[in-house]
Amino acid sequence: MQAKDSWVILLILAVAAIWLYIRVKRQQGDLPLYRSVPRHDEILVASEEALELIEEAGYGWIAGKVKIPITVTLDGTTLESRLFADGFVEKDRQWFVVKFARERKPIDMTGSGLREHLLVYSLLYPEAAGVLYVDVAGRSIRTVQFEIEL
Structure with a gap:
């Protein structure tokens, strides 16, 4: 695996983590729909x-x-x-x-x-x-x- 492949994987993991965080917060009601x-x-x-x-x-x-x-x-x-x-x-x-x-x-x-x-x-x-x-x-x-x- 080359260095730029590691960066791509890290970027994908970061985007997935942010998406998961927002989804969980919405389900808990912490982020308002309005x-x-x-x-x-x-x-x-x-x-x-x-x-x-x-x-x-x-x-x-x-x-x-x-x-x-x-x-x-x-x-x-x-x-x-x-x-x-x-x-x-x-x-x-x-x-x-x-x-x-x-x-x-x-x-x-x-x-x-x-x-x-x-x-x-x-x-x-x-x-x-x-x-x-x-x-x-x-x-x-x-x-x-x-x-x-x-």
Whole structure:
């Protein structure tokens, strides 16, 4: 065996070791499948009941309420706005955006009603498995997924 053959073998072993390390870490859950979701040590949600409802359904919290700043330019004038995601959860190595039902702003459970209120979250986070619409008062969790045909 020549010296350059040894280098090739060492290079192959190094690449295999790195690949194996990444694969094991992903299986252990140490490397997240999501990158654009903020992580919080303390989860801030509307109520303890909301927190428990999500956890009882088998979801793990990644982050609580998140403010998403939006800058809009209208005819050269800059306008500021914001959008709020009520949280991010994961289950079975998939993650979801959470939106809580609001008494003062109910959503029609129709295609157009869901599109008007929840599609924006799927567009902001395309790597999410969907949006969880959580009605704490009704103790229900609905999974909403959008498929866009172009």
